[in-house]
Amino acid sequence: MIRDGGSVISSDAELLSQVISCIYDAALNPQLWPEAMRQASEFVGGTSANLFWHDMAPAEGDALHSYNSHPRWAQLYRETYAPLNPIFPAAAFQPVGSVIAASDLVPAIEMQETRFYKEWLVPQRMTDALGVLLERDATRAAFLSIQWQDRAIDDDARPRLALLVPHLLRAVAIGRLFVKQQAREAALTETLDHLEAGVFLVGGNGHITFANARGQAMLAEGTLVAARDGVLRAVAAEADGALADSLRSLGNRTADAPRRVAIRLSDHSEQNWIAHVLPLMDGARRQAADAYEAVAAVFVRGSSLAERSPLETLAHLYNLTAGEIRVVEALLRMSRLDDIAAALGISRATVKTHLNRAYSKCRVTSQSAMIRLISELGPA
Numbered sequence: 362m363i364r365d366g367g368s369v370i371s372s373d374a375e376l377l378s379q380v381i382s383c384i385y386d387a388a389l390n391p392q393l394w395p396e397a398m399r400q401a402s403e404f405v406g407g408t409s410a411n412l413f414w415h416d417m418a419p420a421e422g423d424a425l426h427s428y429n430s431h432p433r434w435a436q437l438y439r440e441t442y443a444p445l446n447p448i449f450p451a452a453a454f455q456p457v458g459s460v461i462a463a464s465d466l467v468p469a470i471e472m473q474e475t476r477f478y479k480e481w482l483v484p485q486r487m488t489d490a491l492g493v494l495l496e497r498d499a500t501r502a503a504f505l506s507i508q509w510q511d512r513a514i515d516d517d518a519r520p521r522l523a524l525l526v527p528h529l530l531r532a533v534a535i536g537r538l539f540v541k542q543q544a545r546e547a548a549l550t551e552t553l554d555h556l557e558a559g560v561f562l563v564g565g566n567g568h569i570t571f572a573n574a575r576g577q578a579m580l581a582e583g584t585l586v587a588a589r590d591g592v593l594r595a596v597a598a599e600a601d602g603a604l605a606d607s608l609r610s611l612g613n614r615t616a617d618a619p620r621r622v623a624i625r626l627s628d629h630s631e632q633n634w635i636a637h638v639l640p641l642m643d644g645a646r647r648q649a650a651d652a653y654e655a656v657a658a659v660f661v662r663g664s665s666l667a668e669r670s671p672l673e674t675l676a677h678l679y680n681l682t683a684g685e686i687r688v689v690e691a692l693l694r695m696s697r698l699d700d701i702a703a704a705l706g707i708s709r710a711t712v713k714t715h716l717n718r719a720y721s722k723c724r725v726t727s728q729s730a731m732i733r734l735i736s737e738l739g740p741a
Contacts, residue, residue, distance in 0.1 A: 376404060377404065377524060377525075379400065380397070380400045380401055380404045380525065381525065381528045383396060383397040383400050384397045384401070384525065384528050384529060384532050385528065385531075385532050385639065387532065388532035388533065391426070394412060394425070394426035395426055395427065395428050396428075398410040398411075398412060398426060398427070398428035398505070399428045399429070401505070401507065401522075401525055402428055402429070402507050404521060404525070405491065405507050405515075405518050405521045405522045405525075406509075406514075406515040406517070406518045406521070407490075407491070407507035407508055407509055407518070408429060408508055408509055408510040409427070409428055409429035409430045409507070409508045409510070410427070410428045410429070410430075410505065410506065410507045410508065411424045411426070411427050411428075411430055411435075411504075411505075411506050411508075412424065412425045412426040412427070412503075412504070412505050412506075413425055413503070413504055413506065414501060414502065414503045414504070415443065415446075415449055415452075415453065415501070415502055415503075415504065416501045421439070421443050421444065422438065422439065422443040422446075423435075423438075423439045423443075424438070424439075425503075430508075431485075434481070434485055437481065438481065442476075442477055442480070442481045444704065444705075445475065445476050445477040445481075445705065445706035447466075447467045447471070447472060447475050447477055447683065447684065447687060447705070447706075447707075448463050448466045448467055448683055449687070450672065450673075450686060450687065450690055451466050451676065451682075451683035451686055451687065452466060452492065452494070452502070452504070452683075453494065453497055453502035453673075454669075454673045454676055454677070454686075455494050456494070457494050457495070457496065457497060457530070458493065458494065458495075458526050458527070458530055459493070459494060460491060460492075460493055460519050460522050460523050460526065461491070461492055461494075462489055462490065462491050462492075462514060462519075463489055463490045463492070464489050464514075466682075467683050467684065471684055471711075474707060474708065474711060475705075475706050475707050476706030476707070477706055485508075485510070486510045486511050487508050487509070487510055488509050488510060488511060488512060488513060489508075489509050489513060489514050490506050490507060490508045490509065491506070491507050491514060491518055491519065491522055492504045492505065492506040492507070493505045493506075493522065493525075493526055493529060495529060495530060495533055496533060505529060507522065527637070531637055531639065531660050531662075559572065559573060559575040559576030559577075559578070559579045559586075559660075559661040560572070560573045560575075560576055560658055560659070560660050560661070561573075561576050561586075561593055561658070561659040561661075562641075562655035562657075562658055562659075563593050563608060563655055563656070563657055563658075563659055564654055564655060564656055565608060565609065565611055565656045566592065566608070566609075567592040567593050567594070567604070567605060567608045567609075568591050568592055568593075569588055569591055569592070569593050570654055570655050571655070576661070579661060583596065584596060585626045585627060585634050585661065586626070586636070586661065593608075593659060595624065595626055595636065596626075597626060597627070600624050600625060600626050600636070603624045604624055604636060604638070604659070607624070607638045607657075608638070608656070608657060611638075611640055611656045611657050623635055623636070623637050623638075624636040624637075626661065634661060635661070635662060636659055636660070636661050637659070637660040637661075637662070638657050638659050639657060639658045639660060640656065640657055641655055641656060641657055641658055671735050671736070671738040672686065672689070672690055672735060674738045675689070675723070675734070675735055675738055679719075679722045679723045680722065681719055681722060681723075682715075682718075684711070684715045685715045685716075685718055685719040685722070687705060687715070688701060688705070688712055688715040688716050688719065689716075689719050689731065689735075691704055691705055692716065692728055692731060692732075693732065693735070696728060698712050698713060698716075
């Protein structure tokens with residue numbers, strides 16, 4: 362349970378609402394992320410949390426915000442252990458918004474053989490972690506990771522974290538409208554421009570006071586939403602009625618005004634679009650919205666997926682494990698097994714095992730054949 366101002370909040374529904382509200386406030390004020398992560402970690406049942414990015418190309422990463430994590434270990438991760446983390450690049454190949462444990466990708470017996478486990482996890486008494494992929498492009502990915510110490514992940518941790526996922530994704534996008542991110546913080550949301558997403562700030566009557574670049578393009582296309590006399594409208598009649606009702610109740614500040622609303626804009630199997638209405642009337646959101654005379658942010662997001670890299674296509678096409686795809690990725694940069702073992706922090710025998718299994722699954726027999734196969738796999 363989370364203590365708030367000395368009181369104990371016992372209702373799960375009330376607790377969830379408080380965590381979600383803090384997440385949105387953190388989107389507008391990055392200094393609040395450690396508190397939002399504390400609340401999220403405690404709600405899920407973890408010990409500590411990190412909001413971080415990982416770049417697969419140079420195999421490096423860094424924490425943007427942390428809760429209950431010692432700066433010394435973050436520095437060591439950045440300087441030494443990011444390239445040795447065995448969950449990459451497989452973790453970045455998961456669907457955006459998916460909740461996954463480190464042990465889902467790398468079995469415990471395999472993890473325990475790595476330098477990463479012996480030198481970075483064990484000294485911190487970390488036993489497992491749950492992560493959410495928040496944003497990604499071809500080489501860079503941003504995650505929220507919640508860690509457990511001295512015990513296994515609780516049975517209800519995944520569904521509890523899943524409750525927070527849509528709000529985490531939305532907060533990342535909405536934060537761009539208000540907060541001028543520093544260079545490293547911008548890494549968290551810079552891939553948003555590559556996604557089919559739009560954000561609109563609107564008044565209680567639905568009048569548009571701001572639209573991001575993608576939102577303006579959506580208005581010009583006029584297939585999902587439109588601006589009629591400056592008012593945000595949904596093209597589908599049923600969705601338009603729901604959107605108008607939601608914004609009207611917020612504008613009137615009625616007691617039963619919805620806290621958050623999800624409105625389906627399209628039922629097309631290949632273009633499932635949802636409009637999320639986020640009230641901007643509480644906490645830091647209220648102050649930030651005043652400049653725009655807005656009562657809500659309408660966040661429109663589609664289900665279209667990021668383009669896969671050839672390496673990711675290979676992993677999915679041939680069902681390669683995290684260890685196998687990691688060794689194959691290293692094979693593209695170096696040829697000697699000893700060099701690969703040293704770079705990945707695993708034994709030469711483990712490299713050979715993973716490589717032989719990858720060769721067998723991909724039906725190739727040599728490094729050159731594997732490289733040729735990957736080169737033939739364009740983005741999917």
